[in-house]
Ligand SMILES: Nc1ncnc2c1ncn2[C@@H]1O[C@H](COP(=O)(O)OP(=O)(O)OP(=O)(O)O)[C@@H](O)[C@H]1O
C-alpha cells in the first residue's frame with residue numbers, strides 16, 4: 543500500500559535520511575522508532591510529500607507518487623496527523639468534523655454556506671464522533687477541549703477522508719497516562735482497511751500495536767522486524783543500552 547525505496551534526504555551537509563526502504567502492506571500496523579533527530583518526522587514528510595527526496599522513490603498503492611504534492615497523495619488515500627495541532631480552534635467538534643468530511647468529499651467549496659447541513663453529512667459526523675468517542679463533546683469548541691481530546695479530534699480529521707494509509711507522528715506525545723490509554727485504544731480499534739504507520743516513543747504503545755517495527759538511527763534503518771525481533775536485537779541493545787559487542 544505504501545512503499546519507500548532507497549529514500550535519501552539531506553539538509554545542507556546533514557544527511558537526515560539515508561537509503562531508507564520500508565514497505566507497508568494493506569492493513570499493516572507498522573511502527574517507526576528511533577532516538578530524537580534520527581529522521582522519523584523527515585521520513586514522514588518524504589512519504590506525505592511535504593519534502594522531496596534527493597534519492598529514491600515513494601509508491602502509494604503501487605503508483606509512483608514521488609513527484610506528487612501532499613494534496614494529490616491525500617486524494618490517493620494517504621492521510622497523516624501532525625505533531626502540531628491542526629484544528630480550527632473556534633469551531634465546534636461537530637463543525638471541525640463536518641468541515642473535514644466536506645473537504646474530503648470535495649464539497650469544501652460550499653463550506654462557508656452551512657456546510658454542516660449538506661445532505662448526509664450530519665449522520666457521517668456522528669458516526670465519526672462515535673468512532674473517536676467524542677459524542678459527548680460534539681458541541682464544544684475545539685479550543686476548550688483537553689489536550690488529549692484535541693488529539694483525538696485531530697485523528698478524526700485524518701480519518702475523515704477514509705484513507706488507505708494513515709501516518710501518525712507521536713500521537714501520544716505530551717499526554718497524561720489516562721490520555722495515552724484512550725488514544726492507544728482508538729488506534730487499536732482502527733479498521734483493518736487502514737494501513738497504519740506510526741512514529742511513537744512510548745514503547746508500550748509500539749509493542750502493543752505494531753506488527754513490524756523499523757528502527758532508525760542517524761537516518762538509516764538499523765533493523766526492521768517483529769517487535770520480538772527488535773527487542774531481542776543485538777544491534778538495538780548495543781546502540782541503546784550501551785552493551786558492547788562480544
Ligand atoms: N527543515 C530542516 N532543515 C534543516 N534540518 C532539519 C530540517 N528538518 C529536520 N532537520 C534535522 O534533521 C534531523 C532529523 O529530524 P527529524 O525531525 O526528522 O527527527 P525525528 O526523528 O523526528 O526527531 P524527534 O524524535 O525529536 O521528533 C535533525 O537533526 C533535525 O534537526
Ligand SMILES: [Mg+2]
Nearest residue numbers: 582583584711
Ligand atoms: Mg519527529
